[in-house]
Amino acid sequence: MLDIIINPFITILLFLYQILGGNVVLAIVVFTILVRVATYPLTIKQQRSTKAMQELQPELKKLQEKYKNDRERLAQEQWALYRKFGVNPFAGCLPLLIQLPIMLGLYRAIVATLAATPTQLLDLSGRLWIPDLSSQVPLANRFLWLNLAVPDPLYILPVLVVITTWLQQKLLMPATPPSSGGGNRQGDQAAQISRQMMLIMPLMFGFFSLSFASGLSIYFIASNLIGIAQYALMGRVNVKQALGMKPEEAAEAETVAEVEEPAAPVAPTAAAAAPRKAKRTPARQEAPKRKRGSEPKPIPRRTTGSGGIYDSRATRAKNKAKG
Amino acid sequence: MNTSRLFPSRSRLLLGVLLLGVLLLAACGGPTQESWVGVSTDAQQSTLYVSQGKRVVAINPASGAVLWEYQDDGATFYAVPTVADSTVYVGDYSGRMHAIDANGQQVWRYQPDKEAILGPIQVTPKDRVIGGAAVDSDKVFFGLGSRNVVAVSRTTGQEVWTFITDHGVWARPLYVPVDPANGVNRAVVYVASLDHNLYALDAETGEELWHKNLGGAAPGNLVYDPARQRVYVGTFVSELLAVDLKSHDIVARFKTDGWLWGSPAFDGDVLYFGDLSGALYAVRVTEGGFEQVWKRPVAEDGIRATPILNNGLLIVASEDHNVYAVSKEDGASRWYRDVKGQVLADLVFVPGEAGGEDKAGLVIVSTTEGERLVVALAADTGEERWVYSD
Numbered sequence: 266m267l268d269i270i271i272n273p274f275i276t277i278l279l280f281l282y283q284i285l286g287g288n289v290v291l292a293i294v295v296f297t298i299l300v301r302v303a304t305y306p307l308t309i310k311q312q313r314s315t316k317a318m319q320e321l322q323p324e325l326k327k328l329q330e331k332y333k334n335d336r337e338r339l340a341q342e343q344w345a346l347y348r349k350f351g352v353n354p355f356a357g358c359l360p361l362l363i364q365l366p367i368m369l370g371l372y373r374a375i376v377a378t379l380a381a382t383p384t385q386l387l388d389l390s391g392r393l394w395i396p397d398l399s400s401q402v403p404l405a406n407r408f409l410w411l412n413l414a415v416p417d418p419l420y421i422l423p424v425l426v427v428i429t430t431w432l433q434q435k436l437l438m439p440a441t442p443p444s445s446g447g448g449n450r451q452g453d454q455a456a457q458i459s460r461q462m463m464l465i466m467p468l469m470f471g472f473f474s475l476s477f478a479s480g481l482s483i484y485f486i487a488s489n490l491i492g493i494a495q496y497a498l499m500g501r502v503n504v505k506q507a508l509g510m511k512p513e514e515a516a517e518a519e520t521v522a523e524v525e526e527p528a529a530p531v532a533p534t535a536a537a538a539a540p541r542k543a544k545r546t547p548a549r550q551e552a553p554k555r556k557r558g559s560e561p562k563p564i565p566r567r568t569t570g571s572g573g574i575y576d577s578r579a580t581r582a583k584n585k586a587k588g
Numbered sequence: 589m590n591t592s593r594l595f596p597s598r599s600r601l602l603l604g605v606l607l608l609g610v611l612l613l614a615a616c617g618g619p620t621q622e623s624w625v626g627v628s629t630d631a632q633q634s635t636l637y638v639s640q641g642k643r644v645v646a647i648n649p650a651s652g653a654v655l656w657e658y659q660d661d662g663a664t665f666y667a668v669p670t671v672a673d674s675t676v677y678v679g680d681y682s683g684r685m686h687a688i689d690a691n692g693q694q695v696w697r698y699q700p701d702k703e704a705i706l707g708p709i710q711v712t713p714k715d716r717v718i719g720g721a722a723v724d725s726d727k728v729f730f731g732l733g734s735r736n737v738v739a740v741s742r743t744t745g746q747e748v749w750t751f752i753t754d755h756g757v758w759a760r761p762l763y764v765p766v767d768p769a770n771g772v773n774r775a776v777v778y779v780a781s782l783d784h785n786l787y788a789l790d791a792e793t794g795e796e797l798w799h800k801n802l803g804g805a806a807p808g809n810l811v812y813d814p815a816r817q818r819v820y821v822g823t824f825v826s827e828l829l830a831v832d833l834k835s836h837d838i839v840a841r842f843k844t845d846g847w848l849w850g851s852p853a854f855d856g857d858v859l860y861f862g863d864l865s866g867a868l869y870a871v872r873v874t875e876g877g878f879e880q881v882w883k884r885p886v887a888e889d890g891i892r893a894t895p896i897l898n899n900g901l902l903i904v905a906s907e908d909h910n911v912y913a914v915s916k917e918d919g920a921s922r923w924y925r926d927v928k929g930q931v932l933a934d935l936v937f938v939p940g941e942a943g944g945e946d947k948a949g950l951v952i953v954s955t956t957e958g959e960r961l962v963v964a965l966a967a968d969t970g971e972e973r974w975v976y977s978d
Contacts, residue, residue, distance in 0.1 A: 380782075382623055382716070382718075383622070383624065383666070383718060383758065383807075383932075384622060384623055384624070384932075386807065387864070387892060387907075387932070390847050390864040390890060391864065391890075396826075399804060399824050399825050399826065399847065400784075400803060400804050400824075400825050402804075402824050403755065403756075405754070406735075406755065406756075407735070412714065412715070412734045412735075414733070414734055414756075415714040415715070415734065416714065418711040419709065419711065
């Protein structure tokens, strides 16, 4: 079934290899960039969904506390909240599911064209959509000290794979709100899973790099670096968090914003969380409809600014005020 | 109904998806086996040698009984064993060459020297011996999977010379001894490489005499035509080529439907070969070039194995699990047999005397299935005689 992805990928990779003067690493890098560009809408969708979910967290937490003894009611209320703000909690997974076969196709294309073993080379037969590209098979396997068809004997690439995978995850990982006492078991679990993923995924890819052709490690590294660059361009890279700044620092910044703009009882997540169905409603207009004391309090949250790095709420507030 | 149970935490779902992806990445890595069984026989065709996985096994072709087993810790064998003067030479997937005596005992083992790969840092190169070896009176010649051709001493296993290629050498080198009758005044080793070149090397020194760009990767063995002083080789640009060893020119080309990997069977006048699209060809060699005798779409899948000729039959096997016997005159079908596994390794013929009761001889086929690793078929009927399992 994956052939429908693998075959064009192999053809494109060989075509790039041909037009890039037989430079296999350059071909892999350009190929990775092209795939990233092609899957950009999916990435955006996934990011939006993640952000929307993130911004609903304060509301969800409240519901969890409110209905902590009634799980069924809690689920109903959570669904109601999602419906209200037009958020699909699974929307972030769908693009990932679509991207998985693409990633597998890339992986298979690189392994097949490097043709480290006879069965891999045999598997390449009949896959080319442009028969003339047969003259490019197999790809050159020498790059710097590497034989791209076998694992790196110096273990430099596996180490780089682990580092770049970890770095990408660290830079892109959304802020985990601090646990509100003992009442947010689900949030704690999510944070724990995130931490485990931060450890497991880089090690797993590092293990792959130890076992597979180093050409694949080149792809992993290129993909991670391009991913970081892409997210940076999208303004999603969370440098402050990666540097170890705690959420409290953001909270402090937010407090400053509230002082500067006291009459903005932001409906915390509604506007941002409903990018499609619900039109963005200025917070000031929404405020009078709420009964005093019933509206959610401004909750410290991380927001990504347009500048490409994590932005403080204060800056946003200032911008708003100017607007 | 407790809907919360249907509604897993998003992080868990995401983690599940990622882990699923990683599992798929590991599981969908394409072919699981690295290669296929290597099978060969000695000059007397009285013993079969099978290399697969951790072992090299000698088998009685008449009965399928194992004569001896050779095992070396850490070695993985797929290369075709080469037998000379009762010694078996076989390479492994760590780039080593093993010499094994007639009792299955190791005589020597060659291991590549460490090489400097980054400044003063030296490591033992990770490479594979994929093809078979060629021998002369005192040397063994073999290619490495990623690059280079190596010659080692037949008696000690010490390296004599290494010739550097730009890509792997998966074909068995072709050793052509001095032959004044045919105008060969120097022993030459010919090597087809995945770097698209055919190299002619001085057998004594490894010095390059000349090379010819074939236009595509050439993973299959060369076929030598002493009368015409040519070699025939198939390529991945779907061409069978004839290279004149005196002028170093490509003197004939024949276009095929699919890639060519297996080398042709040659009866001195006509070349018989299959391609990876499943077509079978008979091509006459003429002074003017190649002339198609017939072409048949025989198999539903690729033909990688080199066919064999016996008693007017051309016997060929395919990835589609079948062994086909066709008339060598016109390609008409005679028999076929499902051997229940992909056949990728070259076929081996064992004549009647060594083949026991089968006076017409046996066709030895190896499959990718461990339960039917080697299957012996009667050459005239295709009936199964014995099976060797892993």
